[in-house]
Amino acid sequence: MNETQNKLNAALRQAVRGKLSRREFTQLALASGVTLAAANTMFASAARAEPKKGGVLKIGVGHGATTDSMDPGLYPDQFTGTALWGTLANSLTEIDADGNVIGDVAESFEPADGAKKWVFKVRKGITFHNGKPVTAEDVVASLAHHQAENSKSAAKSLLKEITSLKADGPDTVVFELTGGNADFPYTVSDYHMPIMPKKDDGSVDWESGIRTGAYSLDKFTPGVQASFNKNPNYHKEGKGWFDRVEFLSIKDVAARTNALLSGEIQYMDRCDLKTLDQLKQSPDHTVSEITGYGHYIYVMNVTAKPFDNPDVRNAIKYSMNRDDVLEKVFLGHGTVGNDNPIAPTVKFAVDPQPRHSYNPDKARELLKKAGLETLSFDLSVADAAFAGAVDSAILWKEHAKACGIEINVIREPDDGYWDNVWLKKPFVASYWSGRPTVDWMMTTAYAADAAWNDTFWKNPKFNELLIAARSETDEAKRAAMYAEMQQILHDDGGLINMLFNSYVEAHAKTLGHGKIAANWQLDGMRIAERWWYTA
């Protein structure tokens, strides 16, 4: 690259940032021997990548119900999560695109006393949409909202480890925990825990929709739409480019696709996998596919016969051809699982060996070891667990036949699946949207005393390591502990992690973005502040 070109590139960068007018740039380019057409193309393509302020972003979301509430403890899904949290509000911390925890409403956070105590400093100058500054009192009230005796919040069990929650001065919040937890900052990044203003009576004001986010609430009609206007005083630099953001609840995937194709929305989530190839051919749209933390699983109750024998469990694990399921049922959109619930992109994730891939000989050998010739059991499934659960189970039934295993697939009703089947029947289909840390995921579903321990698995060594790793501040030692835990779960647990599913979403080519986060759909549910229009 010669000197003129270098100069031209520098000028181009200045031009698109508005420091040099387009005309000045063109003159410079012409002077250095570039044709007018080429100069215009250069300018246009450079301008495309640069964020531009303004525009209205309309997003079609496949969720949303008339029962949706402004109460963040009850946010059920992507509609409330993305609109009423990611667009409107901020938590104490946030997970960035690389999966690291960074400050949000909190400027900084420090552990003390072996991570049993955490001190969070509230960001200076941060205000609510009504102009009121955010104080430590607001933070305390916002989190206490989920802790109350009769709280209905989904975050209640997450915050159980907090023994004391106090404001120390106007901008310091001190948490004391039951035991050390090096990952505590991740916990408070959850979308159920936005920071809200405190009312005079000490409770928190969730009703008004006044929050701290990049956009302020214009109108929210549960189950229909939510619209937001730009917050001019947003506390983050270089975030929140649109003038206005609207979310529409479009539950029918074909209607969502049509709205995108006709230009009435610019972004849709949960694309139809069957027609993805057709959608990809649209000249005006881009399909994005992110493998997140979410995984589709089958879980067995390890206290019930015949699953109480680890050899039987492992024989079952070897009896599924996961690649075949991924290709046939999910058309390749996902990553095959290896009976480890920790997604490869999560910090401290390992890939335990030997991999549980389809191996009828191995399965038969393990059955023999358990003293069995053949094995037969019921598997309860419904598409309420995850879309494709029934088809996958039927396909698995075919695979397992070759291993001497007879799976009796029972299709349960979708309605009430989580109440009547999950945690009740011995072998069921299930789903986890995943958690950003090893500790969080393991504590939620695999710890001996977890409320959602759906495998009823209680491994002493595993639980010892879980507690020890929490307060371990030496990264290398911690990594070793987590690796061992994942190996134990892989070898002994009652979990069949079939695959990690992908978030397949599509958007207009006029939208620009940075690296897309994997922790939730819609760019970590924060698409409204992270994306922009390029033209």
Added chain:
Amino acid sequence: MHPVLKTVLQRLGLGLLTLFVVSVVIFASLELLPGGFAEAILGQGATPETVAAFNREIGLDRPAFVRYLEWIGGVLMGDFGYSYAGLGGSIKRSVSELIAPRLYNTFFLAAMTAIVAVPLSLLLGVLAALYRNSWYDRIVNSVTLTTIATPEFFIAYLLMFFFAIKNKWFYTLSTVSGSTDLWEHMYRAALPAITLTLVIVAHMMRMTRAALINLLASPYMEMAQLKGVPRREAIIKHALPNAWAPIATVIAFNLAYLVVGVVVVEVVYVYPGIGQLMVDAVSSRDMPVVQACALIFAATYILLNLSADIVSIITNPRLLHPK
């Protein structure tokens, strides 16, 4: 008392009875469904503790008949109660507030469709009876049969494809809100209205044709023919008045369908009508909302049928002046 007036009063009284039966049936079905409001809202995240807290707060921990009596007591006083959603918080959502805008949207779409579909199907039906077995008859028959035999969403998607994606004449989304003005509302609701028209015209048109043809063989029609009355006049003047009863019944059916049965079209066009609200409320077990929707649907149905019966009585002198 005049027979029509008598029928109206009698029917209205019986209508109230019907409404009561409907409310019992719906309540019982909701009770039979697995899971409750708390479980439906909390989904996979439900713990026994949060479910119990939820149920306590909205009073679902009390026996079913107490809840039913309390609800119907409120309804008799004109109070449809509050949606379970948000019942515990400080923003209560009253059922009437929740339903009113959606009910307006539903009636708007139904009226728009009916204004086009009813005269159209009557006209097509009379013409088909007039020119029975002609090519016109066969073509109209085949076309309307094809539209009626195609799933609603199929027609909706095809219309959407041709008129909103390929040619951007209409919107794919029929989202309307309280601030949408009348013309915009009509424009947005045009594709759903066309879809519904295609769906219901065949039924009404065929019944009109069948009812007329059924009468062509009656003695007075033969008499008219012998008298030399032109065919067209005979059908319109002599057959049509006697065919009103079955035609009115079918029209009432279809108008009721426009109000109560359009949930699929609402889903496809994302039109915020009452059908979608009821399906949502059923899946979240939001009893007061389900009940209110069911009562509205039932009342619509009862009133439309009453109208059809009045037409039958008025057009049949034997019923109008009983011996």
Added chain:
Amino acid sequence: MTAQAPDIRSVRARRSFFENVKRTLATAPISAWFGMIVILVYVIAAVFAPLIAPYGEAEVVGKAYQPSGPAFWLGTDQIGRDLFSRLIYGARNTVGIAFMTTMLSFLIGGTLGVLTALKRGWLDQGISRIVDAFLAIPVLIFALMLLAVFGKSIWMLILILALLDSTRVFRLARATALNVVVMDYVEAAKLRGEGMGWIIFKEVLPNILPPMITEFGLRFCFVFLTISALSFLGVGIQPPTADWGSMVAESKTLITFPVRTFPYIPAPFYPAIAIALLTVAINFVVDWFLHKTSGLRDEL
């Protein structure tokens, strides 16, 4: 034609049943012939499905969305099942379910409707009130609730749809019968002291038959559509059973992707055309029947 008419009447009694059928068929218009042939083809497909279909109903035989060719006449569906085979099995399931549902609903609804129209009084009031209440609840939403309560087996689906449908049949049967029972010939029969069965079968039924038959033709097709709509809303027939309504609903997203994209996948169109063709065929035959029972002589 006109010249032959008196002839047919005078010798009718001496002809055998088959001769009569032959004679009647000879007078059938093209549309009725078309309808009968289509129905015949469908019935053959339904009865001999396993013999005709090249592959099994739920057998995965290829890749997803293979274009039509010698191996797969109509191509394959979203998980690589042969569409032609599924269409043929669909005839068996769809037509079977629709037929059973409609027959059941007409049996229940029709009988009760005529009976109440004749009897009036408390029986009429009682049944009408109950039917009114059930009619007043939207079918689709009520069916969704009932299927969630009672399970989603095919028999339960048939029973629930038939019961819900029978309320509509009842309403029509009663309304049409009401117009008939005030006729002089019914009064005369009553005065003659004829039994209830005689009045129903000899006086009322023949006179309400035409609108009822028309309704049957349509109701039959509505069953496919209801199943299709239930599938669209997430219930309906359990996979992998092939059923046209569900097949359209399963591939609904393909409907808005025609022409513009390549390869063009007509998967949702085949079952939709199958439904439409059968509906048109049945109703052509119904129309012909209607024409014959109306007592009108052909004026051609």
